[in-house]
Amino acid sequence: MDSTKSSVSAASVITDFKEITKMGLSISVVFSALAGYLLGVETISFTTLTLLALGGYFMVGASNAYNQIIERDLDALMDRTKNRPIPAGRMSVNTAFVIATSFTILGLITLYIINPKTAMWGAISIFLYTSVYTPLKTKTPLAVFVGALPGAIPFMLGWVAARNDFGIEPGTLFAIQFFWQFPHFWAIGWFLHDDYKKGGFFMLPTGKPDKGTAVQIILYSAWTVIVSVIPVFGFTGDLKLSIVGAILVFGLGMLMLVYAFKLFKLRTTKAAKQLMLSSVFYITMLQIIYVADKFLR
Known part of the structure; x- marks a missing residue:
C-alpha cells in the first residue's frame, strides 16, 4: 500500500514539476533556439547544442515558475489554470x-559557458517576462507587445550562441518570431476570452x-509573412x-492568413483555435525549412 502511495506521489511531483516549468512550452522554445543555432553555426558543436538546450529550458522554466508564483491568486479564478500546482x-x-x-x-x-552575450540575452528575457510582461497582463492589452519581446529572443539567441555576435541576421530572426506572436497570442486570447476575463487579463x-x-x-x-521571406x-x-525556401515559407504564410481571414469572417472560438494551431504549424515549419534550406543548398 505504502509503495503504491509513494509511486503515486512521485508521479504527481514529476507532473507538478513539468507544469510549474511548462515543459511543453519550454521544449518548443528550446526548438527555436536550436534552429537559430543551426542557422548561425559553421561547424556544429554538439556540446554547445546540449548547453543551449539545457540553458534554454532552465531560462523558460524559470520564467514560467516566477509567472505562476506572481499570478497564483488570479490562476485560482480561471478554469484553465486553477489546477496548476x-x-x-x-x-x-x-x-x-x-x-x-x-x-x-x-x-x-x-548560457554563459557558451558565451557571455547568450547569457545576457537570456537574462533580459527572464527580466522582461517576469518583471514587465506578467504585471502588465492585468493592466493593458499592450502586455502582448511587451511579452512578444522576450518571446522573440529564443530564435535569435541560437544565432548569438553560434556566433557570439548580434547583427542583422539574429535581428531578422527576432523580427520573424516577434511579429508571429501577435496572431498566435491573440488567437489564444480570443478563444479563452471569457476565462481570461475571470482573472482580469486584457x-x-x-x-x-x-x-x-x-x-x-x-x-x-x-507582417509575419513579409518579414519571413x-x-x-x-x-x-x-x-x-x-x-524554393521562400516559396515554401510564403505558402505556409498564406495558409495562416486564410485562417486569419476565416476568423475575421466567422468570429468564433473554433476559428480562433484553428488560427492558433495554424500559427504553431507555421513557426515550426518555418524553422525546419530555414535550417533544411541552409544545409541542402
Whole structure:
C-alpha cells in the first residue's frame, strides 16, 4: 500500500514539476533556439547544442515558475489554470521559488559557458517576462507587445550562441518570431476570452473578440509573412533563403492568413483555435525549412 502511495506521489511531483516549468512550452522554445543555432553555426558543436538546450529550458522554466508564483491568486479564478500546482495547493510558493531561482542560476551559468552575450540575452528575457510582461497582463492589452519581446529572443539567441555576435541576421530572426506572436497570442486570447476575463487579463488589442481585433490579427499575420521571406533578397548578411525556401515559407504564410481571414469572417472560438494551431504549424515549419534550406543548398 505504502509503495503504491509513494509511486503515486512521485508521479504527481514529476507532473507538478513539468507544469510549474511548462515543459511543453519550454521544449518548443528550446526548438527555436536550436534552429537559430543551426542557422548561425559553421561547424556544429554538439556540446554547445546540449548547453543551449539545457540553458534554454532552465531560462523558460524559470520564467514560467516566477509567472505562476506572481499570478497564483488570479490562476485560482480561471478554469484553465486553477489546477496548476500552486493554486491547487499541491506546491508551496517557497518550493516554486526555489525551483525558479535554481533554474535562473543554472540557466545563466549554462548560457554563459557558451558565451557571455547568450547569457545576457537570456537574462533580459527572464527580466522582461517576469518583471514587465506578467504585471502588465492585468493592466493593458499592450502586455502582448511587451511579452512578444522576450518571446522573440529564443530564435535569435541560437544565432548569438553560434556566433557570439548580434547583427542583422539574429535581428531578422527576432523580427520573424516577434511579429508571429501577435496572431498566435491573440488567437489564444480570443478563444479563452471569457476565462481570461475571470482573472482580469486584457489580452486582445481592442479588449474583446471583435472585428477590430480580427483586423489587427490579419495585419500582423501579413507582417509575419513579409518579414519571413526577407532573407531571399540577400541583404540579411549570412542569413540566406533560397527561392524554393521562400516559396515554401510564403505558402505556409498564406495558409495562416486564410485562417486569419476565416476568423475575421466567422468570429468564433473554433476559428480562433484553428488560427492558433495554424500559427504553431507555421513557426515550426518555418524553422525546419530555414535550417533544411541552409544545409541542402
